[in-house]
Structure formats: C-alpha cells, structure tokens
Amino acid sequence: MFTPEFINHEKNEYVLVANHSLENQEAINLSLQFNKARIAFGNAHLPEHISSCRIIYDIRGQSLPAATIAQVSKTLESLCIVEFKR
Template structure:
C-alpha cells in the first residue's frame, strides 16, 4: 500500500516543469541519512508516476536549520539523489 500523503509535492512550478519537495529530516546519524535517501528515491519515483508527464523535473529542498550537517553528508545525499532530482540545502 502506498502512502499517498508522502507523494504530494509541496509545490508545482509549471514554468520550470518541476515539482518540489521540502524535507525536514534529521540527518545527524548515518542511519537517518540512509533512510532519508531511500525515502526520497521512492517518493520521487512514485510521484512521477502520478503527475502529468510534462512535470518531469524534481527539486528536493532540505531544511537543515538547527542541525550541524557535515558537507560530506550533504554531498552524499546530492550524489545519491542526483539521478532523480536536484537537491538544495537551506540553513
């Protein structure tokens, strides 16, 4: 069974043909990072199957305020998700 709430984008930008997710995930432990990556991979792939085909680009914005996330962790997340989305971090 799918969790339909987690597949609803926070924003749709028709001009740029993209859908946008905002994530406020705890990323201070390796297990949390792995879970976030897997969750977002699944979320993007499922959402793409539900949206019109012209919304082909995904942008994921991580809200990391209040966390001290090493640049290497951010790079790992970007690398793992780069095939399905562009990724930004906002502090």
C-alpha cells in the same frame, strides 16, 4: 495520491521539502530511501509534462559535515535537483 509541496508550471517542475534529521548514518539512509521512493512515486503519478523534481532539505538547526551534504546530493542528483536550506 501524490501531492508535492508545489508545482512550478513555468519550469515543469515539482518541489518536495524534506525536514529530516541527517545527524547519523542510519537517519541519512532512511531519508535517502524515503525520498527515492517519494520521487519515483511522484514521477509515476504526475502529468508527463511535469518532468523535473527539486528537493529542498531543510537542515536548519543541524550541524552537518560537508561529507553528509555531498552524500545526500550525490545519491539523489540523478533523480532530482537537490538544495539545502540552512
């Protein structure tokens, strides 16, 4: 079973929220692996018309360098729209 945070039917989009620590490379790698698998699983189990994914990283309370944000965005951009909540 796959349950996204919510589905926006007007945009045919599902939304995921990631509240992960990104404060070291090991944590970044784990988060990226987890979310790539989560997106692939979601794409396989949602109706075909829900064709787009948006992931929102909740990074409040973390002091992250721009390079970390860029790494996460670049890694996931081919799979989904990536946003960060500060």
